[in-house]
Amino acid sequence: MRWTNIDKDGQPLWMPDIASLVADRLANPKKLMNDQHSAKGLGDSILRQLYEKRSSTGSLRLSQSGACIRQLAYQYHHTEEDGLGIDAASKLAFIVGDITEAILASALIEALEGTSIGAVHHALSDQEEVYMEVPIRPGHTAKIAGHPDGYMVIMSQDSDPINAVLEIKSMSEFGFGKFRKEGLGPNDSYYSQVQSYMHCKGAEWAYLIAYSKSAGAKDAEVYDDGSWLPVSPLHGQWIKYDPEHVQSIKDKFRRVIQSVEPEEIERPHGPNKKGILSFPCDYCRYYKRCFPFAEEHVQESRWLKKNQKIKVSVGEHND
Numbered sequence: 001m002r003w004t005n006i007d008k009d010g011q012p013l014w015m016p017d018i019a020s021l022v023a024d025r026l027a028n029p030k031k032l033m034n035d036q037h038s039a040k041g042l043g044d045s046i047l048r049q050l051y052e053k054r055s056s057t058g059s060l061r062l063s064q065s066g067a068c069i070r071q072l073a074y075q076y077h078h079t080e081e082d083g084l085g086i087d088a089a090s091k092l093a094f095i096v097g098d099i100t101e102a103i104l105a106s107a108l109i110e111a112l113e114g115t116s117i118g119a120v121h122h123a124l125s126d127q128e129e130v131y132m133e134v135p136i137r138p139g140h141t142a143k144i145a146g147h148p149d150g151y152m153v154i155m156s157q158d159s160d161p162i163n164a165v166l167e168i169k170s171m172s173e174f175g176f177g178k179f180r181k182e183g184l185g186p187n188d189s190y191y192s193q194v195q196s197y198m199h200c201k202g203a204e205w206a207y208l209i210a211y212s213k214s215a216g217a218k219d220a221e222v223y224d225d226g227s228w229l230p231v232s233p234l235h236g237q238w239i240k241y242d243p244e245h246v247q248s249i250k251d252k253f254r255r256v257i258q259s260v261e262p263e264e265i266e267r268p269h270g271p272n273k274k275g276i277l278s279f280p281c282d283y284c285r286y287y288k289r290c291f292p293f294a295e296e297h298v299q300e301s302r303w304l305k306k307n308q309k310i311k312v313s314v315g316e317h318n319d
């Protein structure tokens with residue numbers, strides 16, 4: 001098993017590399033040992049995508065802890081959506097995401113089964129609902145709900161158990177590459193989401209495991225010395241509880257709830273010098289409300305990316 005070094009109270013502490021455990025279990029199929037698995041539960045979560053309609057119910061969720069504040073205000077005030085909609089392609093992406101996230105949770109449960117490394121709780125169909133309390137004014141506190149993917153008790157190498165929130169995410173090729181290189185920080189929306197969950201659970205740590213939606217069996221990484229390894233489709237990070245960041249999330253939710261209309265909140269994002277919107281605005285469900293003169297057009301993308309692929313060479317002596 002691989003270990004990863006986290007900083008605990010200024011001291012280095014070695015923790016299991018959960019992503020490599022999951023990758024090993026996926027690569028080595030064997031009899032299922034844990035009885036938490038529910039084929040029906042897995043099927044139900046996928047079928048949900050065929051009947052569940054996402055609408056502007058007005059309720060805020062902890063999964064949106066890192067979302068644009070003005071976008072949250074549009075949703076909170078039941079504004080009719082007018083921006084990027086949900087079509088068949090996005091539904092398929094959600095379905096693939098749901099299936100993969102569920103199978104990764106199952107693989108992790110199996111990987112830990114019968115070991116002294118730790119265990120996963122409240123995952124899959126046993127997910128918990130947690131609440132963040134946000135004081136709005138004297139006598140009025142809002143409760144924002146969320147559903148962490150799970151909760152882990154993991155033994156560190158010095159044998160102290162670590163309580164951690166588990167979060168599983170699918171990422172685009174670009175997002176996954178950035179996550180592997182730089183890790184998550186306060187400007188990443190997933191960072192905010194896990195901070196909210198840690199706050200609700202009183203956990204000091206979270207482990208976020210991500211998989212690349214476009215991982216290829218032939219993808220390789222070449223190091224400075226010329227050596228190479230296949231790129232793992234999974235990568236994870238231990239993330240420490242950050243109370244200041246949680247306070248900023250609470251302030252954001254409070255500001256949204258106290259607003260009278262979305263437009264009183266300034267846009268935190270905007271177009272580039274050429275007037276083009278980029279992420280998160282071009283993926284926003286309200287961009288035509290937020291920028292009433294926004295228009296879609298098609299443009300050739302010149303985003304070419306070099307990549308490293310594993311090739312098989314037979315050499316010259318192939319008789």
Ligand code: SF4
Pocket residue numbers: 068069070071267268269270280281282284285286287290291
């Ligand atoms: S268009 Fe951009 S600034 Fe406006 S609500 Fe959406 S994400 Fe926020």
